[in-house]
């Protein structure tokens with residue numbers, strides 16, 4: 001018995017969510033008194049991968065020639081390594097890559113998979129996890145009935161905690177099988193130097209209350225002073241006021257930042273589904289009856305066009321002193 | 323083109339969520355059920371567009387009890403040719419995927435399509451499981467799909483951008499926003515749906531690998547702390563000293 005963690009990488013870098021997944025796996029391994037193994041794909045440097053050691057990683061298997069566009073090859077390699085190290089618990093960050101790969105591993109190994117896990121696993125008697133259901137409106141406790149359990153961890157749910165490991169990077173050397181998918185092109189969004197939304201700790205978001213795309217200058221300015229990433233409601237991206245990658249909610253991205261500031265957004269249930277796991281929510285809206293206030297920690301009933309400029313000044317003053 | 327679309331039943335997004343039987347069952351009283359949006363708006367409609375352009379057929383498959391029939395009829399009203407329901411409780415994603423794979427395995431579908439996730443269980447896994455079980459290429463979370471001959475070209479949103487992927491039919495994909503525009507069934511479609519075939523088949527052997535023990539609701543949020551708009555600047559200080567997030 002041991003724990004295997006998939007450490008996600010993108011563009012030759014270890015993702016923030018990988019540190020969290022490794023730290024999560026390390027906790028299980030220490031609770032259950034077993035070993036922790038890590039597998040990573042793509043061209044992240046050894047130095048970068050060794051950084052996972054700070055979160056408890058020991059053996060790190062790397063398969064350099066497989067990238068995130070090949071879920072089958074990744075799943076084949078993971079299945080092979082899982083067999084080799086006798087993994088009974090597999091931890092995967094349930095991001096775009098995890099969603100592509102983990103179900104195939106589940107099918108290949110006949111291992112149960114629970115996705116959207118938001119808390120540490122209870123491994124005292126079998127494996128029990130807590131997952132988010134009904135788009136964040138409730139939780140379920142789920143028990144595994146399979147020999148191998150795959151945990152699909154929601155990014156930013158438990159955070160990464162340091163734990164000493166003695167990492168050693170090894171060539172995974174698996175028989176990965178054929179690449180069946182060809183990557184034709186990668187289109188990069190211009191994020192304007194912002195942290196990508198799924199990794200952002202601070203988010204400033206705005207909705208239809210802002211009236212038109214020409215009014216986003218103040219939203220971008222507030223975000224930039226705070227070091228936050230900008231987001232928007234669905235109608236705003238549907239109207240092309242803002243780029244599609246900013247759309248959060250049920251049909252867009254689900255995020256869990258430390259701070260979510262919602263400006264001129266009503267707080268429809270489908271919007272909340274993507275943001276209600278944020279640690280602190282601030283709502284700025286002219287309508288005191290806006291449903292968003294029920295989900296908020298702090299609220300300002302007021303006109304965004306008056307309130308946001310004041311916040312910009314206050315944030316500038318705060319940054320100058322801190 | 324022969325296309326199979328997996329259709330699931332989900333509570334309407336505005337449903338009030340509560341539980342019964344000692345928090346072990348979802349309380350369906352007063353809940354309106356819909357076709358899971360990703361299955362309907364995106365997977366099914368794109369399947370119909372591909373059929374309209376290239377000929378072929380679109381079959382839907384649902385794992386569930388007779389309570390799923392109304393949403394299956396809706397899929398038929400939107401334009402699916404015929405429907406299959408595997409008569410079994412959809413106990414977990416592995417079980418559901420086993421049923422779909424078992425049905426699809428010898429029927430030579432060019433495309434098997436699922437939604438990117440169900441809005442109740444939020445698994446995002448049935449598509450990948452079916453691909454794994456049928457050993458077909460898997461295109462996950464696809465926002466755009468074109469097929470020319472036996473070559474499929476698809477766009478997938480990734481962190482910070484998009485990828486254009488290409489692979490050969492047959493394949494399995496999961497559909498996300500952008501792949502098609504919602505279609506509202508018209509009277510003719512609704513009438514025609516009554517005459518279409520909804521075949522009910524018994525479940526193949528298969529097992530669930532996970533089991534829900536119980537449910538819980540998030541702790542009630544304490545009341546919002548309101549700040550006078552005149553003193554909006556105070557918010558920044560509160561976020562620093564009280565909430566400790568900046």
Ligand SMILES: Cc1cc2nc3c(=O)[nH]c(=O)nc-3n(C[C@H](O)[C@H](O)[C@H](O)COP(=O)(O)OP(=O)(O)OC[C@H]3O[C@@H](n4cnc5c(N)ncnc54)[C@H](O)[C@@H]3O)c2cc1C
Nearest residue numbers: 207208209233234249250251252264265266268270286304
């Ligand atoms: C199946 C389904 C899926 C959906 N998925 C999503 C999703 O993923 N994400 C999403 O966001 N939506 C989604 N929606 C749409 C959702 O239901 C709402 O329609 C949408 O979130 C509303 O966007 P909004 O709050 O920006 O606009 P509105 O509802 O128009 O709200 C604008 C708000 O701005 C306030 N306002 C106006 N002027 C000002 C001002 N000067 N200063 C401050 N406040 C002001 C108003 O009081 C109002 O509350 C979905 C809907 C469905 C049916």
Ligand SMILES: Nc1ncnc2c1ncn2[C@@H]1O[C@H](COP(=O)(O)O)[C@@H](O)[C@H]1O
Nearest residue numbers: 328385412436437439440445446447448
């Ligand atoms: N009971 C079911 N019957 C048919 N298809 C399903 C069922 N459950 C899920 N699916 C399909 O699988 C997709 C992903 O579901 P999930 O993995 O549960 O999030 C859905 O969007 C449907 O297309």
